[in-house]
Amino acid sequence: MEKVCIIAEAGVNHNGDIIIAKKMVDVAKKAGVDYIKFQTFVPEKLVSRYAEKAEYQKETTDATESQLDMLRKLSLSEDEFVSLRNYCDEVGIGFISTPFDLESIDFLEKMDMDFWKIPSGEITNLPYLEKIAGTGRKVILSTGMSDIQEIEDAVKVLENNGVPEIVLLHCNTQYPTPFEDVNLSAMETIARETNKEVGYSDHTKGIEAPIAAVAMGATVIEKHFTLDKNMEGPDHKASIEPDELTQMVRAIRHIEKAIGNGIKEPTASEISNKSIARKSIVAACKIAKGDIFSEKNITTKRPGNGISPMKWYEVIGKTATRDFIEDELIEI
Structure with missing residues (x-):
């Protein structure tokens, strides 16, 4: 404008x-x-x-x-x-x-x-x-x-x-x-x-x-x-x-x-808050290598620098490739 x-x-x-x-x-x-x-x-x-x-x-x-x-x-x-x-x-x-x-x-x-x-x-x-x-x-x-x-x-x-x-x-x-x-x-x-x-x-x-x-x-x-x-x-x-x-x-x-310009996208001023405000899939409790990820042992919490909760069903049913402690970011 x-x-x-x-x-x-x-x-x-x-x-x-x-x-x-x-x-x-x-x-x-x-x-x-x-x-x-x-x-x-x-x-x-x-x-x-x-x-x-x-x-x-x-x-x-x-x-x-x-x-x-x-x-x-x-x-x-x-x-x-x-x-x-x-x-x-x-x-x-x-x-x-x-x-x-x-x-x-x-x-x-x-x-x-x-x-x-x-x-x-x-x-x-x-x-x-x-x-x-x-x-x-x-x-x-x-x-x-x-x-x-x-x-x-x-x-x-x-x-x-x-x-x-x-x-x-x-x-x-x-x-x-x-x-x-x-x-x-x-x-x-x-x-x-x-x-x-x-x-x-x-x-x-x-x-x-x-x-x-x-x-x-x-x-x-x-x-x-x-x-x-x-x-x-x-x-x-x-x-x-x-x-x-x-x-x-x-x-x-x-x-x-x-x-502004009408384009809906993250701005430079807010991009640093993205990982702070969003959530990731984390361990809800201790998870042993070989366990199956389920709604009982995983949850979503901040920060948002891990796997997005939008991939929830891609994680459910997968096998843990290592041990995880509570609140640790899940990796697959």
Whole structure:
């Protein structure tokens, strides 16, 4: 199995503060993730003045302000994103930002990112998908709120317009996602129906779901994180803190190793225990040369470096060629 790509989703958890954003870069690097991801948008290009907030946003921010006003406070300037990209390069961590409007696609294309990360909300945005596809870069596409037909339609648009490689992330767009709605088995459905590589973008509380997703075959994991869940902002409550991010990365790397190659055979680490844990055919009592081996004078005991008990009936009825003392390994 190839190494799982772990994306630490900073999103807008910097609260529009470049200093906090850079602290998040440091945290992500220390945790050992592959990429840190932000969100790039021009608020006026993303939402109309009439757009309401989601319920979870109303619960975690000023309920009297509009979604547009909220996003204005959470956005970073182009110069700040350039600074962030440069800082990621200095620190040695991959930089990714998701564009939420056509203007931001043009800006981020200049950043020469390794791939595009398309959010769930844009999966039915045809002009957006076509513009992304026109850059010819690899795409990782989240599929929250989608059914298989919508996923297949988006994949077709991307492929028909030049995308060379697509990874599909199963996702539930509720913050936080109730565990009964996670439905990790949908990853298998997406993989089977689209013949694409799959991963998982997680919005649950905690780190169990993404770890389980890796065990089920996810090759990309995306997880929101924050410096402090108690900070003001829409996504902090559904994010994990630095220690949890570190624990998640460690667990995923362990699971990667644990999945293995699927071949059932003794491993190098356990081979030395084989003779200790298994049994051999031994003398149950004193046996004289010429005696006939029977269920009365032989038995099975550790260690397993003698005749295997699987040859029990090959030994029964044979004649002892020498004397044996109790517990001695039988030879024939």
